[in-house]
Amino acid sequence: MYKIIKKKKLNSTVEQMIIHAPHVSTKCEPGQFIILCTNENSERIPLTIQDYDREKGTVSIIYQVVGYSTQELSKKEEGDTIAHFAGPLGLESNIHKKKRVLGIGGGVGAAPLYPQIKKFKELGVECDVILGGRSEEFVILEEEFKGISDHVYCATNDGSKGTQGFVTDILKDLLQKGNIYDEVIAIGPLIMMKAVVDVTKPLDIKTMVSLNPIMIDGTGMCGCCRVTVDGKTKFACIDGPDFDGYNVDFDEAMKRQSMYKKEEAHICNLTGGVRQ
Incomplete structure (x- = not known):
């Protein structure tokens, strides 16, 4: 059992938990994720690591309450326990000393972006960040x-915070003003990451993306996170979740992500929520 040390509501649908999990906190690195089961017979769900404290033995996760399993997790409060908390899983991000890095986080994509920017900063790298959301609440x-x-x-889409528009509007503005970045890290919805690559690729700015949004099983067995990268079949959970954005076939990934919308809607009607 893994004790919930702290729980915080970040907005109407997104929550943060700090879990006591020393075996994960001592080994995890930015980019990796965990798989948890809320209760003994609960569904296994993969969630990226938002932060960790090796001394306290804690791991921070952020999740969006969108269906049955995350609703079940959301019912837990500080002092309660989670049945299973396995990790770290996936490959750690390739973080090395650079001059300047730009991180772009869309919605809950800000969660896995945070530990990467934190580690870059610890190496003395100059870091800028763009955060996006539908409205101020979702930043x-x-x-x-x-x-x-x-x-x-x-x-924000509605202009309630910062620039009205998309993260790519700020990205274009920063580049047009002469800002130079050795690397861009984009994490968020597939369509957002594709849009970022469409801006950076013509300018030959190295761009890393995280495909954690398409992970389901987290072990490579279900095949749901299968994606074509540089013409080869990869799995986000075991070969990633970080990939060179230039090489990801986003069109294929987005098409596959929408393949089962009809079935998901049917499950939603039966259970009152989607699977995760």
Whole structure:
């Protein structure tokens, strides 16, 4: 059993938990994820690691309450326990000393972006961050990023916070103003990551993306996170979740992600929520 040390509601659908899991916290690195089961007979769900504290033996996760399993997790409170908490899983991010890095997080994509930017900053790298969301409510971890970044910019669809528009609008503006980045890290919805690559690739700016949004089983057995990278079949959970954005076939991934919308809607009607 793994004790919930702290629980925090970040907005109407997104929550953060700090879990006591020393075996994970002592080994995990930015980019990796865990698989948890809320109760003994619960569904296994993969969630990326948002932060960790090796001394306290804790791991922080952020999840969006969108269906049955995350609703079940959301019912847990501080002091309660989670049945299973396995990890770290996946490959760690390839983080090395650079001059300047730009991180772009869309919605809950800000969660796995945070430990990467944090580690870059520990190496003395200048870090800028762009956070996006439908509205101000859905821009998360802004204050946390301000504590580890040189500049933080926000974009919202409705203009309720920062620039009205998309994260790519700020990206284009920064580049047009002469800002130079050795690497861009984009994590969020597939369509957002594709849009970022469409901007950076013509300018030959190295761009890493995380395909954790398409993971289901987390072990490579279900095949749901299968994706074509540089013409080869890869699995986000065991070969990633980080990949060179230039080489990812986003069109294929987005098409596959929408293949079972009819079935998901049917399950939603039967259970009152989608599977995760």
